[in-house]
Amino acid sequence: MGVDEKIKALEDEIRNTKRHKGTEHHIGLLLAKVARFKRERVDRAIKKSSISGGGFDIRKEGDATVVMVGFPSVGKSTLITKLTNAKSKIAAYEFTTLECIPGILEYGGASIQILDLPGIIAGAQVGKGRGKEILSVARKADLILILLEPLNPWQYDVITKELREVGIRLEGHPPRISVKKGIKGGIRIHSAVKLTRLTPQAIISVLNEYGFHNGDITFGDNYTTDDLIDALEANRVYSKALVVVNKVDLTGGIPPGFPTGAVGISADRGAGIEEVKKAIYEKLGFMKVYTKPRTGEIKWNEPMIMKTGSTIEAMCRKLPKAFLKDFKYALIWGKSAKFQGQRVGLDHVLQDGDVIFIVKR
Ligand SMILES: Nc1nc2c(ncn2[C@@H]2O[C@H](COP(=O)(O)OP(=O)(O)OP(=O)(O)O)[C@@H](O)[C@H]2O)c(=O)[nH]1
Ligand SMILES: [Mg+2]
Structure with missing residues (x-):
């Protein structure tokens, strides 16, 4: 069997x-x-x-990764071309996109990777369409953007069920x-x-x-x-979710039956794009932290934008290589410090507004 x-x-x-x-x-x-x-x-x-590649083996880039999931032809590729510099083929037939197409959205000082994927259909987790590949990419997401159409509210339940089956828990906590x-x-x-x-x-x-x-x-x-x-189960991932309803030009707004908080847009007319960018940024949750230079003043107008809950290690990865390679310890001021100027290691979790001074070997 x-x-x-x-x-x-x-x-x-x-x-x-x-x-x-x-x-x-x-x-x-x-x-x-x-x-x-x-x-x-x-x-x-x-x-x-990831072994066979096949256009699904995408490296995570930027400060956070958003994966777009939706049925064929709901306008995923149209939306990614409006959010990022990516070029993804758009057409009136289903299964236009056949692989994973990445793009970068710069917003509020953050660099957000967005991934366009082929359409998902019911039965994806058992391998219908490119279901298994799509769902394994979705597991890498910090945020899953579920794209729907106004006339098919039932698609939402199918998508969340497929995600659940592969161990993805939306908006939940362990x-x-x-x-x-x-x-x-x-x-x-x-x-x-x-x-x-x-x-x-x-x-x-x-x-x-x-x-x-x-x-x-x-x-x-x-x-x-x-x-x-x-x-x-070791394989559960907890991801945030954002529901977007595209093609509201057809109905003049979001009809009843969609989850509350859904954002209505018309991707090909460019309506609602700013709202989607803002919603992505807010859902992901970013914070500002500051590095203290060896000499001179802290540059309060040049924060580092990090995902909420990031560690000193994640911060070092955004700095020149030597900071991680030669890291000895860090001194920290702000909300995450037990006392101001506390000495901490790479696994220390930062909070919004923290100031960090890194001591190298
Ligand atoms: N009426 C209307 N049509 C749209 C809108 N956005 C996209 N479309 C059309 O919907 C069709 C499918 O768009 P795509 O962006 O290729 O859809 P997709 O979700 O990437 O499709 P697959 O790659 O096949 O899964 C195209 O004919 C688009 O022009 C919209 O806001 N309103
Ligand atoms: Mg597409």
Whole structure:
């Protein structure tokens, strides 16, 4: 049996099993098995798309990467040519774009990489169209721009489902579940709140499936089996999302049925492009940090634009090579410093407005 059939058989069994306290641990086990097979399928697709290249092996560039995902002919290529300097073929037929086309959007001092891709269709995760390649590129995104058309609001659900299947969690955070492996004594379950959606048997059978037989597990909330699997699966990525509805010239605005916060545009008429740029920049979340020169004043009018949550290491990568190669330590002033002038290392996480002085060897 191939992986796809194995997944299908397990999912059929899950659907056909009556859910009650006595079957919870069995369902948990089946869900964990499904997760493992899906992970194998994604790993294989990632390997294939980067080995064979085939126009999908794009290097991340700039301060952040945005991946455009949408059905064929919704106007992805039209939009990237309005946002960046990229040249991507535009045509009235479906599957015009056949590979990954990169472009750079300069906005608010940040350099944002945008990737145009072929259209996605239902069944992408099992390999329909160039689905697997598209979804493995999407996993690299800091932000996924979901492009829709006004007459087909259902496309949104199909796209989010395909993304979910390959381990991409939109607008989410990793569940607050921590596991500490022990050597003996079985599994001890701790929780900050009462667990009403998970039985101890279900927790233990899922943990066993992931090779944990002894130790402590701590829940920060009333989580489900799926949350537990998300916490244990190494392949989950948490990406921001922006929904854009193109071709609103056809309807005179966004019709009902679209997610709130969607931005309406008409890419080929150039309407709403500034709003999309602004929304991308704000969703990604950037901060300004400053380097303190050896002599002279800090240049407050020349900030370095970094993604929120960046480390000193990420900052050094934007400076001449020697800063990373000969890095000894850094001194730091601002919100991220425990005390002003604190000495920190490469993994120190910066905050907006920080001032950094790097000491080289
Ligand atoms: N009415 C209208 N048509 C548009 C708009 N933007 C793009 N189009 C048209 O939609 C068609 C498809 O545009 P593309 O940019 O090639 O679409 P795509 O999503 O890149 O398509 P694939 O690469 O095949 O997935 C073209 O005929 C465009 O001219 C718009 O704002 N309004
Ligand atoms: Mg295209």
